[in-house]
Every structure is written in C-alpha cells, then in structure tokens.
Amino acid sequence: MKALVIGGTGPTGPFIIHGLQKRGFDVAMLHRGAHELPENPEDIEHIHVDPHFRETLDKGLSGRQFDVVIATYGRIRVIAEALVGVTPRLIAVGGAVGYRGMMQPHANTPPGMPIPTREDSQRIATREEFEFGWLIRHTEDVVMSGHAAGHFNATMFRYPMVYGPNSIRSLEWSIMKRVQAKRRQIILPEGGLTVLSRGYAENMAHAVLLAVDKPEASAGKIYNCADEQGLTVAQWVQMIARSMDWEFEICSLPGAFAYSAADFLLYHNSVHHQIMDIAAIREDLGYRDVVPMQKAIPHTVQWMLKNRPDTTPLDTAMEDQLLAIYNQTKALLQKIPFNPEPVHHSYAHPKKPGEGLDHRNR
C-alpha cells in the first residue's frame, strides 16, 4: 500500500507520516524541499516539487499511483485536479477561514461566529465578501466536486490554530518572552475571554488518520477539528505562564484598545469567539484527544524553549502605556462603594411545610 503526503514538514506532518507507516503504508512526501524535519523517517521517498502548480505537480506525479493521498500544503484546489487518476482516496486539509464571520464578525447576526460553529454554518459566498475566505471555500467545493464526480473518495479537515513542535509561527513566544522579562501584568482584550479553538499537532494528525482508518464513514465529509476542550485567551496565557512557573495578573481592557495583544491574537482583530463544534468528528470517526491540552501546552513551551529560541527583544512600550491607564482606571473603580445583597435562586424552596412564602419571601 502506498501513501503520499503533500507537505509533511509542518507540525502535523511527522505525526501523519509515522501514523501511515504504522498502518503499513509505504510513504512518500511531496514538498518543495525548502526544509526538512529530523522527526521524519529517513527511509521515505521525497518528491521535491512545488505543490502549488499543475506544471510542477504533474511532473512529480507522472505515472505514479497512491492508495491514499493526504494533502496538507500547497494549492489544494490545484492538487485536487492533479490527483484525478492518481489516487482513489484524497484527504485534504483546509481551515475555518471559509466560515462567514471569522474575519468579519459583523457579517453575521448576531455578530461573530455561531457558538459553536457547525460544519453546515454559513460560508463566504463571494470573492468580494472576503477573498481569502472565498478561496478556502472554493477549494472545498472543488475537492467535493471531485468526490461527487467519482474521481476519488474525498474528506476534508478544517484545521484550527495548530500548535505544538514545529509550528511555524509560535504565538506562545509572545507570552514566553513576557515571562522571561518577569512582567507581572499582561493586557488582554476583555479579560482574555475570547475562546479560540486550537488543535495540538498530534491530536490533529490523529483526527486525519482516523479518516484513513474509516474511509466510508468520512466519505465526502468536511470536518471541523480541534482539541476537545476550547480555551480562552486568558486560560491559554495562564497555562503557558504556569509551564514556566509564572503567573500574570490579567488586566482587562476594552477589545478595541488592547493593542499590545495583537501579536498573539493572529487574525483576531476582534474579540468574537471561534468555537468549533466537533460533534461530527466524534460521532463519525470516534475522535478523542490523544494528548490532553493540559499536557500539550507545557510540552509545546518546553519544545520552543529548547528548539526554537527567540531572542528578538520584546517591545514593551505600548503595553506599559496601556497598563498605566489601566492601573489609574482600576484605582478609580475600586473607590466606588458597592455592597451587593447575596443572590439566590429565584424559585421558592421552603424549609418547613405549611408556610405560604418561604424563608426568602419567594
């Protein structure tokens, strides 16, 4: 049995390749060859061509046949066309950007993404609405039309923010540097309450491999995938800090002004939630995390410290300016006297029989 992985040097690549080998596949990798990972086995074939173009893909795949192809990188809609006749089974990786509201929350009513976001939620409808999202959606449509036409059995995964060893952009470093600088306070938009679905690389590779194991259940399906437990930005920050024996005071500023947090929120210029519904992948494929996020985050932090040291200086000028305003404001808020009455459940629950109203006059 032969398998082809397109990509394979990102965070999920080595987990997918080893998983295929364990299942008895003879694995080849097709990628640009711009870099390699020591985690990948030495005995696999490398096809070094650019997976963005028919002209390069066709050259690399000429006369080849694979029992399964997992396409994680390149221009997937071009790959899907190039693979017609090359494989009976295609598993492709996309993302959540095709959902309406991810980048433009006000396109939905109520604003934001549906909580949680199911696979059948509204997608970007036109290129004019949002080009990147449209391309992702268009790619899904191309892959699924190849499935509908009988060219191959296709399954797609919408990867969330993937973290773990070998992730290209380590958002964790933004937080880790603040720990190294022994900063006590950290500004988070609206207290860091935004929930962002994230996926640990090994978990996301596991999700993809479940589709290898269950081609019928996953035939023609597009799946959300993410760690089972979603995390708020605040929880994510606290877990990274704790991995380095540190604790921050989280300072809540209105979303529009928490400028210093922009570098670790990636696309999230707004505070809306992005919580993927993973019921379908659980139901069809039996997905469960193989590594709980409580272990995955400290492992990622340790790996980054050891393997991807980042010594670029942390610019704290903006955060200091905002913290000064935050601290002044907090002092004013603390001066407002407020002694609330305790809140009780609104239903009457008498302690003794035969009384009209209960002890709380309900």
Next chain:
Amino acid sequence: MKALVIGGTGPTGPYLVNGLIARGYEVAMLHRGTHELEENPPEVEHIHVDPHFRETIDPALDGRKFDIVIATYGRIRVIAEALIGITPRLITIGGPPSYRGMFNPQDNYPPGMPIPTPENAQRIESSEEASFGWLIRQTEDTIMGFHKAGHYNATTFRYPMVYGPNAIGSLEWLVMKRAQDKRRQIVLPDGGLSVVSRGYAENMAHAVLLAVDKPAAAAGKIYNCADEQAVSVANWVQMIARCMNWEFEICGIPDAYAHTTRDFLPLDTSTHHQLMDLYNIKNDLGYRDIVPMQEAIARTVAWTLKYKPDNDGKFAKRDDPLNYALEDQLLAIYNEAVAKMQKIPFRRKEVHHPYPHPKIAGQARDHRNR
C-alpha cells in the same frame, strides 16, 4: 396512560403539560397552588400540596399510580424517594451548579468550566466546596441510585438559564428597560464576552418530552440541555435591544467592577464561560431546537412587553436593579479611560497566513518572502 407533572407553572410547565396531553396522557399537576397559568388546560387535575416534604407529598400520592412523572420543582431528592412504588418512569430537572467551577472557577485548571462542559465533567465533591452545588449533585446521585436499584427508569436534565414566557426574574427586562429609558451606553463585565448556555422554555420542554418518547435511550442518563446556538452576554443584550429598535454602545469593564450588570450572569457567578456540551442529547435523543434562538428572544421580548411592562421590581433580584446612578459613575470612569487610550497612536499590522504560497512556479521564496 397517566402522567404527573410536579410543578408546572414555570416557563416550561405548560409546554410539558400540553406535550403530554398531545401524546395521549391524562395529566395531573402537583404543586403548591400559589399561582396558576392560563396556558395549562382546565381538564388537568390539580394536587395542591408542597412538593418539598414527604409529609405533604405522601398523603397526596397515597394509592396513586402514574405511568410517568416529570418533576420540575420542589425538593427533587425527597420527591425521588416518595415516588418509589408510584411510577416506573421518572424524569427530573436539575441544573449545572453541580459542576465544579460554576461558582468557584479557580477550583478547575485551567480556571473556569470546560469549554464546552460535557456531562462527565468534574462535579462538586463536598458541601464545603459549594453548598448549593453539593445539594444538586446529591440529588442527581440519589435519583441515579434509585434507577440502579431498579425502583424506576430515571432521566435527569440539567436546565440552563431558562427564558421565555412565564420565566421568573426576567433578565431581559433589565435590558429592555434600559432601551426604553434610551440609555446609550451599557456597562458589561469584560465586554459581555461570557458565553452562557440558555434554553428557550419551549425548546427545553421539547428536550424533556424527547425523553418521554425514548425511555430506553434515556434510561439512567443525566443530560445537559440548552439552545443549540449559544450567545455571549453582549450578543444577547444587542439582540434584545434590536427587538426594541435600540442599539447600545457596550462598555467593557473588568468583571470585578461591573456592578450594575453582573446580574446578567447566572446566580451572580463570574465571567467564565458556561457553555454546555449538547453532544449526548443530540445523539441519544435527536435533540434539535424547535424555536431558533433569535426567534425565541424576539418572542420573549414581545411577551414581556405585553404582560409585565411596568413591573420592574418583580423582575429584579435587587431593590434597585437598574441603579443608573452607579452605572453613570462607572461609565464616567470608562469614558475617561477610553479618551486617554484613543490618543495612543497604533496601526495594526497586516497579517497573512504564515505558510508560503507562491504565485509563480520556480521561485525559492514567495511574494511575501515566506
């Protein structure tokens, strides 16, 4: 076939009573009798006793038999004992306070409740940890103990914040009144980002009735239930406002100081999320909302306007639930801070996906130098 509803005058009551009648049951209601709802049909038998005590329940149920009992109100662990020998099928209503973290988010790591919270999440372990939550948990254990002992087939639902006609303590009214009073700004704790599972009464009754229809699938189960789509507190406020043709400027204040609207969170908990996982009820019972949340909010606002327009006090947990004087103090501080922050120059960087995606074949780096 005979059914007994204990309670029946709360928001889900009439939907349950009428749903049972539609299924061919002859329905009786057992409740204190302090108030009645016109939505409940006149042919229903009323047993007016207090469902909190064996001494009141036992004489009323003496010699009675029911094919099914739905217990929505009273002291459920006492009811569960009293019903042994009276029914082969018991469906009870509880709530999520039995989960660890609802009242004391710091008891979980990471702090807060799991997002989403599945039914097998950690529960309260002792009275010291959270006394109210411990009672709810003990009630669940009592019922499931009787189920295991074969006294009856039991199913329990953890109701979220239930809204809709006849809900006691309408939080919607606190928002509606602000819109009527043309308040432009509203303080919300941490910008109102908290996601809190809510359930429209008709939807929650539908969930319970699915367990009536599927006793084998629901046997011995405890289910979360809530509307399929959850909303943040901010979205909930804006949706209510929109029903009143109003729009608020939402002013995010740190949780600890957002005194005037912390009531919008269930039982005055903090801003951690309370999002229930609905996987089991959807899978086992085929649950789907019958009224979509947007429509449900619109209906709730319309009902509240019609029936309770001037009755502020009855809707509130506090003496002065609106407390505009305090909110104005908070807003003054907020506005001052915003004015200072607006003076800070900042240009957002354009963010692109970190992976290279060349547009022309044969180049080592792409057009963004990736």
